[in-house]
């Protein structure tokens with residue numbers, strides 16, 4: 281199975297580039313920036329170039345689309361990296377007859393809900409930032425390509441991917457590196473019929489997200505942020521999105 285990872289030089293991408301390796305998989309790494317040598321095929325590609333994306337995904341069975349700006353940023357930058365690039369990935373995947381795209385969405389698409397409100401995959405979106413609006417664009421593109429063109433699409437609403445949780449909010453939203461690898465791994469092995477939305481979160485006892493559908497992919501989160509509760513910063517937050525949901529937030533906490 282040939283799997284293209286976009287954004288492979290990033291925080292999540294570098295963990296998954298190692299973690300998803302298996303003898304029956306060819307992992308093809310790609311990023312705008314240089315990739316370290318030694319973990320198989322690597323391509324330096326700007327996903328805003330449709331022609332280059334076409335070349336990248338040719339022959340792939342699945343694409344793990346992580347590339348983008350993971351934070352609030354000037355809209356022109358978000359437009360290029362999160363909207364234009366994501367459209368290119370889905371359209372090139374369709375043209376190349378890729379079976380499955382796993383898209384790194386974000387829990388910020390529901391960031392304006394209050395802490396403690398239980399949310400599921402079908403909860404109406406409440407984006408907390410322009411960043412989150414661009415991630416919803418990606419979910420909608422996934423929906424379009426699944427329904428109209430028969431592509432399998434998984435949208436993972438990732439919480440806070442960190443080595444360890446850093447503040448009180450992340451005691452609810454943390455996704456550990458080991459659980460992230462397991463989640464993407466199970467999703468790749470179990471593509472959906474059509475499009476699905478799942479929450480990317482560890483087994484945090486404070487989690488706000490109820491996701492029965494996640495059992496269907498065989499994901500059994502192992503880590504609980506609570507183990508770090510004594511060590512984290514005590515932050516006040518009014519909305520699930522934390523700093524992203526504050527008026528005037530311009531990035532820096534992502």
Ligand SMILES: NC(=O)c1ccc[n+]([C@@H]2O[C@H](COP(=O)([O-])OP(=O)(O)OC[C@H]3O[C@@H](n4cnc5c(N)ncnc54)[C@H](O)[C@@H]3O)[C@@H](O)[C@H]2O)c1
Nearest residue numbers: 287290291292312326327346347348350384386438440441
């Ligand atoms: N880290 C988290 O906690 C978190 C939470 C929710 C969602 N996500 C999503 O997961 C994905 C990965 O997040 P991350 O934390 O690893 O981000 P990151 O910034 O560490 O990595 C993103 C990578 O995308 C690459 N990139 C940006 N624009 C590109 C372009 N035009 N062409 C090709 N590559 C490009 C960057 O060079 C970078 O290496 C993002 O899409 C983000 O929105 C992350």
